[in-house]
Amino acid sequence: MQHPEGYVSHEIEHGIATIEFFHPSSNALPAAILADLAKTINDIGIDNRVKVIILRSAGDGAFCAGASFDELMAITNEAEGKKFFSGFAHVINAMRKCHKLIIGRVQGKAVGGGVGIIAATDYAIATDNASVKLSELAVGIGPFVVGPAVERKIGVSGLSQLAIDATGWRSAEWAKRHGLYSEIHSNTQELDDAVASLAEQLSHSSPQAMAQLKKIFWHGTENWDTLLSERAAISGHLVLSDFTRNAISKFKSKSAK
Template identity: 75%
Template sequence: MQHKEGYVTHTLDHGIATIEFFHPASNSLPSTILADLAKTINDIGIDDRVKVIVLRSGGDRVFCSGASFDELMSIQNAEEGLKFFSGFAHVINAMRKCHKLIISRVQGKAVGGGVGLIAASDYAIATEGAAVKLSELAVGIGPFVVGPAVEKKVGNSAFTQLAIDATEWRSAEWGKRNRLYAEVHHSLAEVDDAVNRLSDRLAHSSPEAMAELKKVFWKGTEDWDKLLIERAAISGKLVLSEFTRNAINKFKQKN
């Protein structure tokens, strides 16, 4: 779906559905992109022609810079805050409940919600430049909505490191060591080769077996429909604080 600034598109080729999102502000995620991502994943998840999903972002630099700062600054009350952060909850829940395996192709750095997208995928393949950071605490919020997905993927210790040391980048090698990335490759061409090989192999695998595997992978997350919305409410209140407003303004002035 095309937007004035940014888009979500999808293509289908021999059973492989490729979902791509893009925003000119370093592939940030405003509510329109989040809503389209969730809808696209939900729709593709029930399409029998689709055997496997590849999730990617546009461009060759940043994978995803997380929440749209412009939209965060426009939130006026807790209800609007809940609505915005629920967008992340809907995407993560769509990914976990999707009947198809999701491969993330990560060409560059990921921040906040972008790390959540990677963690919510079933298999992530990244370049050496794909460092990650959960920057939420630095702007007075916290990785509440993406936290369950990140913690499930990397474990409690690595998650707390990311959440507490919110201004420091962790390298792609750190991501691989802590199980966020399944593979890390030197170049984007190598990443694409690996994504193509795996997605083609999965496109020729048993859809029923993969759907059952997906259930096994996500066992124990059945309460996330409720949990992630509760977490969205926490972020939705915190974003209204003077601390957050000042922190985001300072960040925007630097950039």
């Protein structure tokens, strides 16, 4: 769907659905785009024309800058905070429950919620400049909502490294070594060729077999509707702190220079 400052779009061709999101602030994710993304994934997940899904962001720059700082600053109470962070929970849960395998196309850097979305794909293919960072602790929050998805992919050790060193980037090679990325390629042409090749291969695979495989991959996450909602409440509480307000203001003033 179109938004004044961004969009979520999709197309279906030969059994392959491509979902794309865009925001001018390095593909950040305000609430409206998160809601559209979750709805689109849910709708395509039950579309019988679709065998496999490619999830991508627009442009050649960052894959995803994570939460919208403007919207974080606008939160005035815990209910609003929980509602905002639940947007990420809804996207991750839509990806988890979708019966189709989801290939992530990661052309550039990812921060915070963007890393969570990558972790919730079933097979992520990236370029070698697609570094990752969980910056939440640096602004007084923490990767509470995306944490379960990241931990599921790279373990407690990998999650703790990203969460604790909240200002440091981890390279695409690090992400591949820890299992966040399945493949890395040296440029976007090679990235797109690899994504297209895998999607084509899966579009001719058994939908029933892929659905059963996905169920196995996500075994043990059946409580995530509740868990991620509880985690959203934690972030929604912390975002109201003076520490977070001041930290986000500093980040915004730096990025404006």
